[in-house]
Amino acid sequence: MKTFSILLFGLFMVINCSAxxxxxxxxxxxKGGERIxxxxxxxxxxxxxxxxTFIERQTKTVYKSTDLIGYGYEFLGENEFGQVTRIWRxxxxxxxxxxxxxxxxxxxxxxxxxxxxxxxxxDYYVETPGNIDSPYTRFFYMERQGTNELIEISEDNFEQSxxxxxxxxxKLAQSVGTVNNRFxxxxxxxxxxxxWIEMEDNKNTRMADFEGNSSIVPxx
Numbered sequence: 060m061k062t063f064s065i066l067l068f069g070l071f072m073v074i075n076c077s078a079x080x081x082x083x084x085x086x087x088x089x090k091g092g093e094r095i096x097x098x099x100x101x102x103x104x105x106x107x108x109x110x111x112t113f114i115e116r117q118t119k120t121v122y123k124s125t126d127l128i129g130y131g132y133e134f135l136g137e138n139e140f141g142q143v144t145r146i147w148r149x150x151x152x153x154x155x156x157x158x159x160x161x162x163x164x165x166x167x168x169x170x171x172x173x174x175x176x177x178x179x180x181x182d183y184y185v186e187t188p189g190n191i192d193s194p195y196t197r198f199f200y201m202e203r204q205g206t207n208e209l210i211e212i213s214e215d216n217f218e219q220s221x222x223x224x225x226x227x228x229x230k231l232a233q234s235v236g237t238v239n240n241r242f243x244x245x246x247x248x249x250x251x252x253x254x255w256i257e258m259e260d261n262k263n264t265r266m267a268d269f270e271g272n273s274s275i276v277p278x279x
Contacts, residue, residue: 081100081101081102082098082099082100082101082114083098083099083101083132083133083134084099084132084133085097085098085099085113085130085132085133086099086130086132087099087111087113087122087130088127088128088129088130089126089127089128090126090127090128092128095113095115097113097114097115097116098113098114098115098132099111099112099113099114099130099131099132100112100114100119101132104184104195105160105161105164105185105186105195106160107150107169108124108150108160108168108170108183108184109123109124109161109164109165109168109169110122110123110124111130111169113130123165123167124152124165124167124168124169125152125167127152127169128151128152129149129150129151129152129169130149130150130169131147131148131149131150132147132148133145133146133147134146134148148171150169150170150171150172151169151170151172151181152167152168152169152170153167153168153169153170153181153202153209154166154167154168154209155167155170155183155198155200156200156209156211157185157198157211158185158196158198159185160183160184160185160186161185161186162186168183169183170182170183170200171183173246173249174246174249174250174253176204176249176250176252176253176254176256176257177203177204177252177253177256177257178201178202178203178204178224178249178252178253179201179202179204180200180201180245180246180249181200181201181202181209182197182198182199182200183197183198184196184198185197185198198211198213199211199212199213199245200212201224201249210224212242213242214242217235217241217242217245218235221235221245222235222236225248228252228255231248231251231252231255235248
């Protein structure tokens with residue numbers, strides 16, 4: 060279920076310790092759902108959202124986001140504790156709602172998977188060349204398992220949209236917008252919800268097993 064163990068919203072972007080390195084151990088998932096291992100050549104954040112170069116047995120192939128279900132790669136980076144470790148990044152092909160990564164590009168992009176479970180949290184970046192201080196704008200999307208419907212979450216709609224999205228967990232929904240549960244804590248909120256869903260599923264499974272076998276003593 061869990062993709063990253065990052066506790067602060069501001070630390071979503073892991074740091075690549077090998078800035079000069081551009082080729083990494085990785086994989087692609089083709090349209091048939093087959094995973095193919097090889098190497099991924101990266102360029103920069105917005106180009107990698109539109110297309111990547113995959114190397115298999117020294118053969119290089121460029122894939123656009125419309126050609127694949129997704130891709131991923133592993134690199135040497137720093138985690139949120141400043142420790143150097145191997146880190147995997149995973150991307151899925153999705154259709155952005157607001158903007159393309161570049162003004163001339165398609166809205167079909169590779170979005171990074173930040174958290175995966177009952178609800179998957181994605182992000183991607185859009186170039187803002189007119190803003191020297193902040194050359195990229197970051198966008199966030201959530202998607203419920205079993206659907207293919209993305210909703211965009213921003214600071215403006217966070218409280219209303221997230222509160223409604225997690226309404227089946229009343230306690231969590233009511234906490235949206237409070238201290239330590241604001242927009243900058245979005246990743247934490249999604250992960251708390253996914254953990255809650257997992258616990259509820261396990262509880263229901265144990266109850267079903269108990270009801271099916273009266274000799275079982277329930278563990279609660």
